[in-house]
Amino acid sequence: MESFDDLGLRPELVEALSAEGIEVPTAFQRDAIPVIRRGNNLVGSAGPGAGTLVAYGTALLDRLETGGPTPSALIVAPTAQIALELAESMAQLAQSTGHSVAALGSPWALPDRADVLFGAAGALVSAIKEGRLSLEHVQVLVVDGAGASLEPENIDKLLEFAPAETQRVVLSLPLTAEVERLISERMPKTVHVPPRAVDDKPSEDGPDRGVLGYTVAGTDKAEDLLHIVSGALVEDFRHVLVFFRSDDGAADMGDYLTLRGFVAGAPGDTSVPVWLAVDPIPGREAALQLDGGSAVLALSFDVPGDMDVLDRRHGGGLGGMILALTREVPHLRQAAFAAGYRLKPGAPRSEKLHDAVTSLRERLIRAVEDEDLGPYYLMLEPLMERFSAPELAAASLALLQGRDPASEAPSGPAAAAGGGELVRLFVSVGSRDNIGPGDLLGSLAGESGVDGSLFGRIEIRDTFSLVEVDKAVAEKVIKAVNGLTIRGRSTRVDYDRGGRAARQTGPPRGRKRPRGD
Numbered sequence: 001m002e003s004f005d006d007l008g009l010r011p012e013l014v015e016a017l018s019a020e021g022i023e024v025p026t027a028f029q030r031d032a033i034p035v036i037r038r039g040n041n042l043v044g045s046a047g048p049g050a051g052t053l054v055a056y057g058t059a060l061l062d063r064l065e066t067g068g069p070t071p072s073a074l075i076v077a078p079t080a081q082i083a084l085e086l087a088e089s090m091a092q093l094a095q096s097t098g099h100s101v102a103a104l105g106s107p108w109a110l111p112d113r114a115d116v117l118f119g120a121a122g123a124l125v126s127a128i129k130e131g132r133l134s135l136e137h138v139q140v141l142v143v144d145g146a147g148a149s150l151e152p153e154n155i156d157k158l159l160e161f162a163p164a165e166t167q168r169v170v171l172s173l174p175l176t177a178e179v180e181r182l183i184s185e186r187m188p189k190t191v192h193v194p195p196r197a198v199d200d201k202p203s204e205d206g207p208d209r210g211v212l213g214y215t216v217a218g219t220d221k222a223e224d225l226l227h228i229v230s231g232a233l234v235e236d237f238r239h240v241l242v243f244f245r246s247d248d249g250a251a252d253m254g255d256y257l258t259l260r261g262f263v264a265g266a267p268g269d270t271s272v273p274v275w276l277a278v279d280p281i282p283g284r285e286a287a288l289q290l291d292g293g294s295a296v297l298a299l300s301f302d303v304p305g306d307m308d309v310l311d312r313r314h315g316g317g318l319g320g321m322i323l324a325l326t327r328e329v330p331h332l333r334q335a336a337f338a339a340g341y342r343l344k345p346g347a348p349r350s351e352k353l354h355d356a357v358t359s360l361r362e363r364l365i366r367a368v369e370d371e372d373l374g375p376y377y378l379m380l381e382p383l384m385e386r387f388s389a390p391e392l393a394a395a396s397l398a399l400l401q402g403r404d405p406a407s408e409a410p411s412g413p414a415a416a417a418g419g420g421e422l423v424r425l426f427v428s429v430g431s432r433d434n435i436g437p438g439d440l441l442g443s444l445a446g447e448s449g450v451d452g453s454l455f456g457r458i459e460i461r462d463t464f465s466l467v468e469v470d471k472a473v474a475e476k477v478i479k480a481v482n483g484l485t486i487r488g489r490s491t492r493v494d495y496d497r498g499g500r501a502a503r504q505t506g507p508p509r510g511r512k513r514p515r516g517d
Contacts, residue, residue: 007033009062016096017054021246026051026305031193033059036140039167041190043183047145047173049303049324049331056142056169057090061097064115070134071117076124076158078145080105080434081487083118086144090116104133105434107488120434121154128161140167146179147172148327159186173330207340212314213321214332215346219446222256224323225301229262232297233273239295241267241275241287241320243313245302250276253301280312293318303328307339314341321346422456422468424496425477430463433487440465440486444493448473448480466496 004014004025017023025033028050035042036059046052056075064072075090077083080103087103094101094116102108104119104127111117112133119127127133141162143155159168159182168187172179183190217224229240242264244250254264254276265272267286275296277283287296298320304310314320324332336343367373380392427444429435437458444467445452456468469477474495482493 004058008037009033009058010097012096013058013062013093016093017058020092021248022051022054023246025054027308028052028193028306029055032056035191035193036060036167036169037063039063041167041187042169043175043187043190043192044169044171045173045175045192045194045334046171047148047327047331049305049328049335050173051305052144052171053086053089054093056144056171057093060116060140060142061090061094061099064099064139066098066100066115068113068115068137070112070137071114072137073116073140073142074124074135074138074158074162075116075118076121076141076143076146076149076155077118078120078148080120080123081439082145083120087116087118090118121149121151121158125154125157125161128158135162135166138162138166140169142169142171144171146170146182147174147176152178152182156182156186173334208342209311209315209340210317210319210342211344212310212319212336212341213344213346214324214329215321216326216329217323218452219442221301221323221325222253225253225299226257226260226262228297228299228321228323229257229274232299233262237295237297238290239270239273239275239287239297241277241283241296241298243277243280243283243298243300243302245278245305247278249302250278280309284313284316284318287318288316297321299323303332304335307335310335310341311339315339421471423471423474425467425469425474426492426494426496427465427467427481428463428492429486429489430461430465432462433489435465435487436460440467443486444469444477444481447484448477450477450480 002024004017004023005011007025007030028044028046032042032044032046032055036056044052044055046055060073075083075086077086084103084106087101087108091101099115100110100113101116102111102114102118104111104117105123108114112127117133124133128135141158143149143158146152146155149155162168168190170179170183170187175183215224215228225242229242232240242250242253244253254274257264257274262274263272264274264276267275267277267283268289269275275283275286284298287293287298290296293316296318298314298318300310300313300320300322303322303324304313310322314322322332333343427440429440437460440458440460441452441455444450445455450469450473454470454473457466458468459466478493478495481491484491
């Protein structure tokens with residue numbers, strides 16, 4: 001099946017997808033949409049990058065009636081922020097069908113009466129127990145990102161609370177032992193898509209098509225693309241071939257690159273440095289005609305939706321690299337394995353951040369070699385059934401970034417990278433707004449255009465937060481963010497009048513920050 005028309009979706013849904021530049025379904029969408037439309041239980045070994053929201057979103061909007069007294073579909077997300085983002089995306093599609101969409105915990109009109117309601121597991125369970133939400137008319141319960149959720153007990157309760165006839169859809173990548181248990185206990189007669197989970201390591205018997213590089217994008221993917229293009233053209237490449245999922249995406253990035261002086265055009269045009277491609281085969285063939293592809297860097301701006309797209313873009317010996325969001329990396333690993341490629345992460349493009357990461361890696365190596373890690377291993381061992389070792393290691397580093405400010409040791413990116421004098425800012429959002437240190441850092445850095453490495457400690461209180469930032473850019477952060485809406489609240493940002501936290505952590509070493517979207 002090559003189009004959403006072939007999947008039998010309503011014409012208005014197909015048109016809405018086309019308006020968003022989504023015209024060809026991914027492999028997961030081709031397999032999952034018919035199953036969900038028929039009302040069957042489904043377990044999907046898939047995550048962001050595979051088109052999961054479109055898969056269940058279109059299937060639900062296609063078959064559910066509108067205007068019920070309580071939600072007809074309940075979508076469980078790993079966090080309140082992800083629930084909000086998913087709801088906003090699905091609401092775009094729902095405009096074509098007349099369904100109402102809402103997210104619990106953020107400002108939406110009558111969320112308890114929405115046709116489709118999103119929310120984090122804990123918030124949904126609390127709303128049910130307090131009588132603010134009824135599952136009486138829920139026909140479909142979707143758990144999106146079950147493996148990434150820190151609330152398996154609440155997911156279990158929601159699967160139990162739902163009426164026996166409710167269709168259940170669980171998406172998880174990877175399928176952890178905890179998720180497998182929930183499926184076996186709560187979801188009889190389940191269809192698996194794909195039929196079996198895959199590992200992220202090449203099989204000894206499978207094809208080996210070589211190595212693909214990938215790098216994790218920051219708060220502004222367009223700016224990351226600009227740096228990659230600039231670096232590639234300075235080195236040994238005559239052209240950069242950039243693959244996009246849609247014509248609209250290619251046109252927008254083409255305008256952006258041309259504005260910055262990197263003229264973009266069609267694949268094969270030797271008069272321009274950047275080639276833009278939506279159809280992968282002609283783009284790949286044009287690149288291979290120049291010195292067998294060695295003169296062209298092939299780059300996927302959008303993570304390939306499945307193994308076939310990945311191979312069509314980067315196969316034939318072309319290789320290249322992929323620009324991925326953090327949440328898309330598990331899907332990318334799965335697609336690369338299925339296509340027979342080995343992934344190699346790229347180094348951070350910032351020299352300062354690269355130095356900080358290298359230093360941290362050296363400290364970790366010394367800790368592994370010299371410290372008694374036995375007690376810590378015993379503490380983490382129960383979590384290893386639910387999370388991979390890299391996930392636990394990354395989470396530990398994230399916690400260190402936001403640790404108690406009473407600690408004497410510097411923490412946060414600015415301390416790691418050797419920043420300048422820091423001052424402390426007051427920000428009028430806190431834990432009651434369902435915001436964490438990483439979320440707040442993303443908002444402040446993205447809106448102000450200030451490098452994330454120039455921020456220091458972030459302390460989240462109930463109703464406000466305290467954030468350290470390099471003194472030289474503090475005014476820029478205040479002017480850019482003060483008055484903006486974060487988590488549905490108009491945010492006040494100012495110097496902390498309770499006392500500035502200034503300290504010297506080394507000579508100032510600033511750099512431009514990619515602007516967030």
